[in-house]
Amino acid sequence: MTKRYGSAPALSEVSFTASAGEVHALIGMNGAGKSTLVKILVGAEQPDSGELSLDGRTVTFGSTRAAGEHGIAVVAQDLNVFEHLTVLANLFLMREPRRAGLVDTAAMRARGRRALARVGLDIDPRTPVSALAPADRQRVAIARALLFDPRVLVLDEPTSALQARETERLLELVRELRDSGAAIVYVSHFLQDVFSIADRVTVLRDGRAALAGIPAADTTLAETVRVMAGDVEPRLPPPSAAPRANVPTGISLEVDRLTLPGAFEDVSFRVAGGEILGLAGLEGSGAREVVASLFGATPATSGRAILADGRIIGRNMTASVRRGVAYVPPDRQSSGVMMDASVVDNLLQVRVATLGRGGFLLTRRSLTRRAARRIEQLGIKVDQPSDRLGSLSGGNQQKVLLGKWLEADASVFLLDDPTAAVDVHARADIHAVIRALADSGAVVVVASSDTDELIQLCDRVGVLYQGRLRGVVAADDLTTPGLLEAVNTGETLAVPGKGTSHARTH
Known part of the structure; x- marks a missing residue:
């Protein structure tokens, strides 16, 4: 055939x-x-x-x-x-x-x-x-x-x-x-x-x-x-990667024994500002469930997730948003964006509607100008900011979804399959945006069903298997076959000490 x-x-x-x-x-x-x-x-x-x-x-x-x-x-x-x-x-x-x-x-x-x-x-x-x-x-x-x-x-x-x-x-x-x-x-x-x-x-x-x-x-x-x-050679950093420098400090996320019965149990890890942590696992392993729980979409029943300033996140979604936490779900069409609304309204929905920042003081023209700057920054391909979001390609819709959280001044980004159903060019653009978030000092956690993506994008990768975190490994130490075997068996190549942070230059 x-x-x-x-x-x-x-x-x-x-x-x-x-x-x-x-x-x-x-x-x-x-x-x-x-x-x-x-x-x-x-x-x-x-x-x-x-x-x-x-x-x-x-x-x-x-x-x-x-x-x-x-x-x-x-x-x-x-x-x-x-x-x-x-x-x-x-x-x-x-x-x-x-x-x-x-x-x-x-x-x-x-x-x-x-x-x-x-x-x-x-x-x-x-x-x-x-x-x-x-x-x-x-x-x-x-x-x-x-x-x-x-x-x-x-x-x-x-x-x-x-x-x-x-x-x-x-x-x-x-x-x-x-x-x-x-x-x-x-x-x-x-x-x-x-x-x-x-x-x-x-x-x-x-x-x-x-x-x-x-x-x-x-x-x-x-x-x-x-x-x-098809390739057992270690992955090399992307050729377009630029050194990460002058990353602001003071931002971190610490997850301590987080548990949601039937989904995951006793999950602990730490992510520093400026770092991208990947969570790998098969469907039902608990990887994407942990990400949703950290945002408060499905709150854990025990354990906690703490920001550097001591505030706890994950108890409900509104509180998480107000504490600077962003969540990009795997199904953008049903839970991430408003397909029938304009690109402007989608970009500014969290900033204006949820956080109430400037919504009554800014005119529609001012909001459109603000959205236009974000469109240019992210390389979103659209004729007019007033165009309906549903008229854009999947990759550009995903950029809008990331852009709305940038407008909300988030400092912790929880991303579930951020490049699902986008073409190779949009994937590269979205990866560049995610790296830029880390370069700015944000905490980034990425759950993905694509093992290659995790190795290419992340500083460290944690493997979840049957609801438990089996280890966290520096991405530079991983190969695609090794990570595939780990998510299928629960066995990891190496386990750094608890809380170890490994930031790779991009």
Whole structure:
């Protein structure tokens, strides 16, 4: 299979075989091509060249429905379940059995109960999906895929929202499906899960098959990580980096035994002003939960986070903002910015609305001039400051989100996946802004799902695993394979003394 988007190759001559009665894991780093290959397998995308065959016969799927008719089903990462509908309605969405032209409700309930029983769910099919726990929603999505006895089942990040016990139950279900004769394509970032369940493994790297269908027993997690990364050489500082000098002192953040049951436990670290600390971890490890807790979005139940002047943050969001704490969430469209408002209103919303600084004294013209200076400083590409934020690219929206906190005079920046869903040029620009924040003396904490980003951007990186901080390592001592292995196993390369600060020149 080969697939291009514009001039960029997403897949380059990738071959992949899923066989009945096995779990074939498909793994790779972000951007490796996994999502594109899955979309082709289930008919959501068409390849530019290559051939798809089922039981030796060449097939072409123009849609996911066409793939389903041939016995190929997918459980996507976002599940695509509708919370306002019942479990039964979700199971038979647009596929209701009919009798004499009418929906056969009795048949739906009978078949629905059988499908739910296969995934271990003993619930009333009339239950609203909104009333279910995340693990049970996952099972509903799998039950829907099993309704028509697929020969090939594609599971895309099936355990990303599950706790350890729920994950093990799901993996046991996958084993049962495999033993029943289905071919399972299992896509996951959780490599320990992969090696507990996979019969074969394919590793994609840069759109190519770096390992193609090797038996899982013939490799190890560490070896696979090295293949995924493709480069075991230590990272060098970015070539555009400039020495950090004259960093103001007097700003710091100390986190002492912070705990939020079910999310993280006994987390302690210190970040000095002028330093960028990265938090690495798989989904559910506690990395992003710690960042949200420090802001007060989900307050910890014990422990504390203290600024240099003795003030405590993280108890509620408004108080954190007033104490100079900024938070950039992973989903800017739903919780970070106002898509239908102007760039001006977004840039100044915290300064004027929350902090009340100058809002009644400054005219609209003055506010626009202030926003224009921030737009120029951050290199935000927009025709007019009055333009609607939703008309900007993702990278420029992210710059606006950072800019609003600069306008709020924040001194502590908590960033969760700050370059998610932006292109390479916007990523470089955002990294430059983050380094400039540290250069000004701010405390910066970055949680990111991108291990390369953490190594390139941060002074130190802490590894969270199963809710605990397993160590904090100088970024200069890390390689991508080493960090990938650490987030998957909880083992770190080295652990400096508690509270050690390591500031690297940029």
